[in-house]
Amino acid sequence: MTLAPERRPSLIDHFERGLDSPICLTWELTYACNLSCSHCLSASGRRDPNELSTEQCKEIIDELQRMQVFYVNIGGGEPTVRSDFWEIVEYATSHDVGVKFSTNGVRITPEAAQRIADNGYIDVQISLDGATAEVNDALRGKGSFDLAVRAMQNLKDAGVEGFKISVVMTRHNIPQLDEFKALADEYGATLRITRLRPSGRAVDVWDDIHPRPEQQRELYDWLVAHGEGVLTGDSFFHLSAYGQTLPGLNLCGAGRVVCLIDPVGDVYACPFAIHDEFKAGNTVTDGGFAAVWRGAELFTELREPQTGGACAGCQFMDTCRGGCMAAKFFTGLPLDGPDPECVRGLGEELLQGREADLEFPRPSVDRSHRTSPPRPRAKSRPVPVSIGMGAPARPPVSACEIDPLAGFVPPGAATASSS
Amino acid sequence: MRGLLTLATTTHRAVDPGSGLVLDPGTAWTLNPRVAVRPEPFGALLYHFGTRRLSFLKDTRLVDLVTALADFPSVDATFAALGIAEDARPGYVSALQRLADTDMLLPSTDHA
Numbered sequence: 001m002t003l004a005p006e007r008r009p010s011l012i013d014h015f016e017r018g019l020d021s022p023i024c025l026t027w028e029l030t031y032a033c034n035l036s037c038s039h040c041l042s043a044s045g046r047r048d049p050n051e052l053s054t055e056q057c058k059e060i061i062d063e064l065q066r067m068q069v070f071y072v073n074i075g076g077g078e079p080t081v082r083s084d085f086w087e088i089v090e091y092a093t094s095h096d097v098g099v100k101f102s103t104n105g106v107r108i109t110p111e112a113a114q115r116i117a118d119n120g121y122i123d124v125q126i127s128l129d130g131a132t133a134e135v136n137d138a139l140r141g142k143g144s145f146d147l148a149v150r151a152m153q154n155l156k157d158a159g160v161e162g163f164k165i166s167v168v169m170t171r172h173n174i175p176q177l178d179e180f181k182a183l184a185d186e187y188g189a190t191l192r193i194t195r196l197r198p199s200g201r202a203v204d205v206w207d208d209i210h211p212r213p214e215q216q217r218e219l220y221d222w223l224v225a226h227g228e229g230v231l232t233g234d235s236f237f238h239l240s241a242y243g244q245t246l247p248g249l250n251l252c253g254a255g256r257v258v259c260l261i262d263p264v265g266d267v268y269a270c271p272f273a274i275h276d277e278f279k280a281g282n283t284v285t286d287g288g289f290a291a292v293w294r295g296a297e298l299f300t301e302l303r304e305p306q307t308g309g310a311c312a313g314c315q316f317m318d319t320c321r322g323g324c325m326a327a328k329f330f331t332g333l334p335l336d337g338p339d340p341e342c343v344r345g346l347g348e349e350l351l352q353g354r355e356a357d358l359e360f361p362r363p364s365v366d367r368s369h370r371t372s373p374p375r376p377r378a379k380s381r382p383v384p385v386s387i388g389m390g391a392p393a394r395p396p397v398s399a400c401e402i403d404p405l406a407g408f409v410p411p412g413a414a415t416a417s418s419s
Numbered sequence: 420m421r422g423l424l425t426l427a428t429t430t431h432r433a434v435d436p437g438s439g440l441v442l443d444p445g446t447a448w449t450l451n452p453r454v455a456v457r458p459e460p461f462g463a464l465l466y467h468f469g470t471r472r473l474s475f476l477k478d479t480r481l482v483d484l485v486t487a488l489a490d491f492p493s494v495d496a497t498f499a500a501l502g503i504a505e506d507a508r509p510g511y512v513s514a515l516q517r518l519a520d521t522d523m524l525l526p527s528t529d530h531a
Contacts, residue, residue, distance in 0.1 A: 008477070009461070011461065014461045019459060021457070023473065068455065068457040068464075070457070070466035070473075071466070071471065096455065096468075098466075098468060098471060100471075120469075121468060123471060
């Protein structure tokens, strides 16, 4: 390099020190959702009564425009169930803030698909966690596969090209990678795969559905072979330790180049870290988004040089960088040690060594639906119940029974009648 | 000249629109009006609203060059105006070519 005799700091070095504005951010518009996916990273279901108003959302967009944040990833909950969803989206795209939104497809009617096709600055991402209804619905709920496919068909029919099919990789769908790719090709979509984090409700199911170690290798090999046309949201950089660095920026951008704004305006370091520990401030009560992004103590700390802790001596530190902060936090591992899915197996060792009665950090706020079958909880034990107390001595007395002697059994009669 | 420019793969679309045009430094080029430039300490961040592609310019001279292109009748004239040395120009031409490939730069007709 003739222009720079000394080693210039790499882009990653700059990013780790944090930028004046995020490169992009995730904005969960609502915690309300029509589904109850068992691995929901924001533990969504019910709308928060303090949800930001339309006006407050527009103020955030004005700020993002001033900060030159060129696009936001809108999610939820199910963002399209907000009655002002399109108003917010169109306000953003007409103020130089492009929108990519994630949806389960529930409101992607032919009309909505046409609206997306006409706008040109809206990118859609349909969430699908199985290439078949069987695998998908086990996690996302009955009927959710059909919902997503109907939305994909509507988008295709409206001529929306290159929308995304977004898949969270689990031990059940890693064997379906080729099928996902074929599905994306069929609908003229782009496949986007991301890593399952033990965040939100996933804290309860992570042990049962996160990829097995040999599947991580399978995923890595598949990405090396097919990665060109597949998006990864930069989420598999911990797999780079298998060999070659995967395409993408390969760093944890939390609080440095990305962050999350939640439906009530709370700003967190990243979408996978909705917990008080990673909350930087609030857009309404702390003077706006820019003030939080630029001044929050938590973000200042995250932008300090990191030591690497237990991983400092590892030969793969340069590519893996200790993995995902949220994955460590929610599995009860130290933040300056290996990722629970460390490809060298060091995280697995730590997981095995955890105290049996360790309390995992739980989401600070949980808006899960209160109804429907209760979701499975970690470490749940069978509860012993006694069923059957023998046949009742006599039929129960109806509440409508008008006989003044209803339920009255004369002394001696019971003995006589039971013989 | 690797290192002047990083094309982020995180937001690109499956198919690049790419003009497919060869950037001849003797001709006029301009920044695509659909591309926004955000200054950064390391250079700049470019965002293309059409392709939703991000690019990072890791060199402040390259940023000056890209933003000045529209003011001159050719890329060579821009080099001269910015005082970019002859031996450094091929590196900049290949960086500009990559930006042209991703639709960030367009041939300019203003000076024809």
